[in-house]
Amino acid sequence: MADPIHQFEIVNLVPLFKVGSTEFAITNSAVFMFTAVVLTALLMLGTTLGRQLVPGRLQSMAEVTYEFVADMIRSTAGEEGLRFFPFVFSLFAFVTFANVLGIIPYTFTVTSQIIVTATLALLVFLTVIGYGLYSHGLGFFRLFVPHGIPGYILPFVVLIEIVSFLSRPVSHSVRLFANMLAGHITLKVFAGFVAGLGTLGAVGWAGATLPLIMVVALTALELLVAFLQAYVFTLLTCIYLADALHPGH
């Protein structure tokens, strides 16, 4: 039976150079990251260069995506949040394309690597801290001091709030990574059942239809999860950025 973990193996395609004992190379992961970026750029550039008043299919896709992200920012972080629009939109487009590309057979799912999702989550986390300190100074730390708490319990509450704040990038990155990883492993395991049962003759062929139906259903589910997780990742980004814009008063 096929190894369900094999799909996540990183392969060096083009070795570039070495720094010390660390080898830098273009890996399959890097190739699909570039692909996601290039596809996003093509979609946005290709549809906005020859734009028309009445949008065609691709142009309306780009416009719907724009409106979707802009509405998400407005509803969570308010109008001021729109200054982060380029950042949030890039994150959304990258994660969506990486997730959806991963469903195509023989591709590599970039977002199933925790190093990628952790980097994205840390980028958001550091942006929140950096912008919060830049715009509010030390007032940003009021985020950790909730209102109306009696004085004797306040130190514990502040510590809990700090730990809760620090746990954000962990849950932010693990959610996306684990959803993609688990989905793709499940898909591979059921596909492995089909191949395994198919070798057993007529009875096996009959039995193999059940996991085959399951694989088809799971692929549809994975497509839903790909969009849903990109949406959740972006929405959480907006909620966290809202904290940088308006820390507690």
Add this chain to the structure above:
Amino acid sequence: MAPNAHGGDDRSSEEAALSARLQRLGETLDRKRPRSPSDDVQGPRPGSRFAGFARGFRLSSELVAGVIVGSVIGWSLDYWLGISPWGLIVFLLLGFAAGVLNVMRAAGVAPGPDAGDREH
């Protein structure tokens, strides 16, 4: 066409019906709106069990993240300050509390840290 007086009457009753309908729509929207920014994981199809699966996954990851971060902080404090095992004990408990807080916030049960500022 109808005479003037009649037409005006007709129009005003039509307008009243329209405004009543608008008000009804506005009320429905108001009932729906305050919930939508906070429930993160409802996603496109709230009724389906896959959205429920995503929600459950989100809540569990929030709890686990709190506990992990708390224990990492506690363990590092032990390591750097040499106060083993007190840092781990205290921060594991704090991390658990933070995880529960995360879960309650994600589920929309508890208000966010800046609830006094914005309406939820």
